[in-house]
Amino acid sequence: MMYEQMGGQVFYIGKPHNKAYAMAMSQFEKYTCISPLEVLMVGDTPETDIRGARLFGMPSALVTQTGIMADRIARSGLETALKTLIPSDFPEYFIERFIDDI
Numbered sequence: 753m754m755y756e757q758m759g760g761q762v763f764y765i766g767k768p769h770n771k772a773y774a775m776a777m778s779q780f781e782k783y784t785c786i787s788p789l790e791v792l793m794v795g796d797t798p799e800t801d802i803r804g805a806r807l808f809g810m811p812s813a814l815v816t817q818t819g820i821m822a823d824r825i826a827r828s829g830l831e832t833a834l835k836t837l838i839p840s841d842f843p844e845y846f847i848e849r850f851i852d853d854i
Contacts, residue, residue: 758850767795768804794850796820806840813839813845 756762766772773788780791788810795801795812796819805812814821816830824833 759773767797767800768807770804770808773804773810792801792845794847796822798837798843802843803840805843811845812843814843815848815850816846817840817848 767791773793777785777788777791785791788805788808788847791810793801793810793812794815795805796815798814800820802812802814803835816822816825821833824836827833828836
């Protein structure tokens with residue numbers, strides 16, 4: 753951050769930055785999926801997965817029984833964990849898990 757504030761050129765990669773979502777969309781476009789509205793981002797971390805999808809204009813689903821969000825819910829309870837989410841980190845959908853353990 754200091755380097756950027758001093759005028760240095762910085763490249764951000766990964767979620768929640770748009771470049772990560774743009775790269776994913778370029779892959780979906782190969783299969784005629786041309787709009788972020790046609791893709792559902794499923795993730796377990798509000799600050800990266802959900803925020804990035806929202807900033808890119810893509811709907812999102814937050815996984816609540818596995819991963820990072822599950823840990824937060826286990827520590828503080830569902831209601832408290834959800835109250836801590838800022839609007840940009842709040843998904844359109846909630847799902848308990850993406851797939852059952854094999």
